[in-house]
Amino acid sequence: MGVGDVSKRILLGRKLRSAQLGETLLPKRIALPVFASDALSSVAYAPDEVFIMLGIAGASAYAWSWKIGLAVALVMFTVVASYRQTVHAYPSGGGDYEVATVNLGRTAGITVASALLVDYVLTVAVSISSAAQYAAGAIPSLIGHEATVASVAVIILTALNLRGVRESGTLFAVPTYLFMAAILGMGGYGLLRLLSGSLPDAESADLRILPEEGWEGPLNQIALIFLLARAFSSGCAALTGVEAISNGVPAFQRPKSKNAATTLLLLGLIAVSMLMSIILLANEMRIRYVDPHALDQLRTAGGDAVPEGYQQHPVISQIANGVFDHFSPGFYFVVTVTGIILVLAANTAFNGFPVLGSILARDGFAPRALGARGDRLAYSNGIVFLAVMAIVLIVLFDAQTTKLIQLYIVGVFVSFNLSQLGMIRHWTRHLATEKDAGERRRMQRSRAINTFGLGLTAVVLVIVLITKFLAGAWITILAMGFFFAVMKAIKKHYDNVERELAADETDKALPTRVHAIVLVSKLHKPTLRALAFAKATRPNALEGVYVSVDQKDTARLLEEWDDRNTGIPLKVLHSPYREVVKPIVEYASAIRRANPRGVVAVYIPEYVVGRWWEQFLHNQTALRLKGRLLFSPGVMVISVPYQLRSSEIALEREERDEQRVHAGDLRRGRARDRNGRR
């Protein structure tokens, strides 16, 4: 293929793709752990929060935990069923954002996007705070330093993601399957011991829980409903992350939608089994669990306060301790795996954030650079932003999962609702044109599922808003409003620019002449190359321009110039105050004013160096000059690079950077195999 052949449109796509790019699509057994860690990890804190909420009215209220678990399971299956419709209807992976935008319009779309952005931040804050609590449970010396531990963990995650972690399937598969094995194994073994009558009591079984003031004695109906609603809201934390699969359909093996739907169902089944088995065992083992920052709610059997320094383990830890009869390897295994899955869940947000960013960028709601793969700066800014926000929350709320959970879930349910509403519209629209009876039946069934889903998630959203608004959800809603406003503003800016730039008929006039000036600082290779390049473009006028700041230097240069006999005139601009940029800008503007239909081409010789500190030693003036000339109409700036030997270092570095994995690659179906090929 001759590259000189410019008269045809050549498609280079295939060649590039086969030479350098490839797709590794995920089989179900790998896709499940990749997308499930967020959703599954919530069983590490959701049951605890249910017990904490119920415990406000004393341990007797624990009797409701069963029913709350079942209610959460019902919502879970409903949401799973709804999203199974989505993955079939929208296999492109746009998820809730796409569903809302297509069916309900832009405003709904960016509402969903704001909700998801906020939820990514909270996923990091909640998961890592919970992981810090598990860590403190296993390593007592960390107690009281949870916020520090959590902040450090976020910083480490950030560093790894900035560096570019290989997000391989194995990385997810091993801990996720171990976590499933640990929780379900513990649940199964516990059940066996329960049936054989040998299930021991938990370490906290002998404790009593003092009801909070105003919650003593038999509750009236309204108080009871409110209590259950709060516990249910917190339990719904188990639902976060379920939507992840709908964003990742393109990464699945064919048939993509079918495999994604199956994986979604599996995820729902596993999550519910884990949740229910934990609630079951916790009740049977008579676990008593209160807010770790309100241990004075606990009383010993004798009615005394628990001793100073009493350590309350998370529910999963207590179950593990009991079921495995204080066999410490079992305990440590469960706790370690739980901690890892929580960190993995947080990492999910680091991957999801840039993916969502690139989709928003494509639609003009985020800086366009986010849309191009490999813009490291843009990715980095997103990752750092996410980390800073998460750390602020962790520090503000002292890494208390119980408090952070009050901010959580609002966002998820906002997007659940808008997504379901969008799906109903979707089916209604398609039903209007569909003639095939079988197809119509299927669509009607889907619409019914989504309608039920909308009804149920709307109820949950209202419950969550009522029970959590003052406790923290208002912060979430404020943050969503902020993201919403920013995205609107960016979109408006792009739209304005587009209007201003729209081409019209007047744009056809060609400039009549090109006046080229070549900046000369010394007469060395870069300058000679710039002169040669400028000459090769055969401009109507060509001259060198030298800014004189020193009499002697100028005289020497003029002599050299004459010796070289380039045939190009040299203009000397005097600058007694060592200003370089201003005289050149003014000279270029003067040329342009004298010939408004012409173009001034300013050639700047540039050094290309390799080491970072060498950058400071060169091109600073060129940089300022270029920045300044941008404002001069009718002036174009030509960089003529001269590669110094050390530039090879930089080239290698650039190429190494390009090879790097970027956060979110895997879940967009862009995995790289072990040999570095994608």
Added chain:
Amino acid sequence: MGVGDVSKRILLGRKLRSAQLGETLLPKRIALPVFASDALSSVAYAPDEVFIMLGIAGASAYAWSWKIGLAVALVMFTVVASYRQTVHAYPSGGGDYEVATVNLGRTAGITVASALLVDYVLTVAVSISSAAQYAAGAIPSLIGHEATVASVAVIILTALNLRGVRESGTLFAVPTYLFMAAILGMGGYGLLRLLSGSLPDAESADLRILPEEGWEGPLNQIALIFLLARAFSSGCAALTGVEAISNGVPAFQRPKSKNAATTLLLLGLIAVSMLMSIILLANEMRIRYVDPHALDQLRTAGGDAVPEGYQQHPVISQIANGVFDHFSPGFYFVVTVTGIILVLAANTAFNGFPVLGSILARDGFAPRALGARGDRLAYSNGIVFLAVMAIVLIVLFDAQTTKLIQLYIVGVFVSFNLSQLGMIRHWTRHLATEKDAGERRRMQRSRAINTFGLGLTAVVLVIVLITKFLAGAWITILAMGFFFAVMKAIKKHYDNVERELAADETDKALPTRVHAIVLVSKLHKPTLRALAFAKATRPNALEGVYVSVDQKDTARLLEEWDDRNTGIPLKVLHSPYREVVKPIVEYASAIRRANPRGVVAVYIPEYVVGRWWEQFLHNQTALRLKGRLLFSPGVMVISVPYQLRSSEIALEREERDEQRVHAGDLRRGRARDRNGRR
């Protein structure tokens, strides 16, 4: 003057100068305060340090303070006499650095430069720490927070200098003359009262000073000499800043050298008078002054420790308090003016640092950008660096002047010595060729003065090194070594690059053809302008290049392109993974490979926007692409800017920036008058 007339060399210098630039040369009465604040301000702490050092052996050693004052005065006059020779011989203002470089070579030159750089940092740290002590003396609630007060003051100074303070003569003249009036007035009035027998004792007159362990009783000779040497070293702090005038000769009114020499003499006389009158009054008023952090050295007349919360005022404050009979306006006036002069002295360093930087840049020892006036970034970096270093010292030494003074002066005396040695060489060289007898006599006299100066300052340097090395001077020497190494490395880099870039005969070959490609992202005004400009340069081949990431967008663009009928072919590069930069770089390289003697010209349409946040929304890809194309040989990059309406904001901001005063302008003879003209 026709700008199209390119065959002649036109000198624009005069026009520019008269239109916008002007010089305000300083008369002696303004030059004195501008250059003297640093040297004069040291009387605010030098006497205190002398008393502290002597006090180690108890108040009886104060008897030596007289002689130490006289010794310092002797050094002062010697140095002044030496520098009077320098300002005559080197009226260009290069100061010690120039003298050392010209006469002793590069290594000596950058040794002096390193010494001066370190001393600028210490000037800031010492002056501001001392000012903080005065402030704490006047406002008791600041006691114990001196380091914080000092750090905040440095930050404020930094902000003012970054913003660009008008460094007007008045700004210096008023407080400097007030300070002279305050100290000399207080001295004169005190002397009058002494002669009339009405001079009261100081507030601390009744206290006793416990000698430090090992210094009790009559001292042996060696101990005494060491004690006096230490006190003398600290007293020599009064000499810092004397060299400033030799750097500022070009800012003086004509006859520059003569005026500078006279001002120098005046400076010496005033400084010595102030120093001696303070020592005299302190002795007569029986002031007792110890290290403010070793108040347990003080004993009341009864032999008890001073009460908790005893406040020890600096020497000048105590004198003011006594001489003015506790008349508080007098006290506050003296203290306030002293504080201001100390801050002004610190500001001197903020001005001197960039001036020295620009001289070093001119010679290739510092990044070249520092040499161009108005490179805000370069100036800013220098100012921030100076501030950060000063704050580090202040915090490390808890703003204790007594400790910081141990680091000071080494640098000054290193440069005194090398400068004197250089001057001796200078005269010897000139004497070798000079025939005129009168001129020869004058030169010989000058050489004698400089020789005496070298001898004396060498002795002082040795004393300072011996008495201060372990107490902190080693830090100074380490820092000097660091600066020295960095400057050497930068010079070596520039030399290497120069060698690599030297033009030879092979550089004459002209490229045979220009292949132009215009990047097309959309078909809007910026693209059309870039196409028009590219066409105007009449390249051998011209095509648009579009990177396709989306089937539909591509189809739409191709249609528009055909509709426009530009006559230019469009090449479409497919990029299934939304990479934009890589396909273009590879395509440009392929063109170049097919025709190694040709040049590839890549035209990039760029948006010019006004608001800082708009920058993030545009040109990010262009930026990455330009960075990447720099490494492709034979490729030149052409930015074709398109000014959006909002770019006017940025243009105005740029122009405002250019109007700004830069640190050090005044002392380089670049003052601006009140109307903003320079």
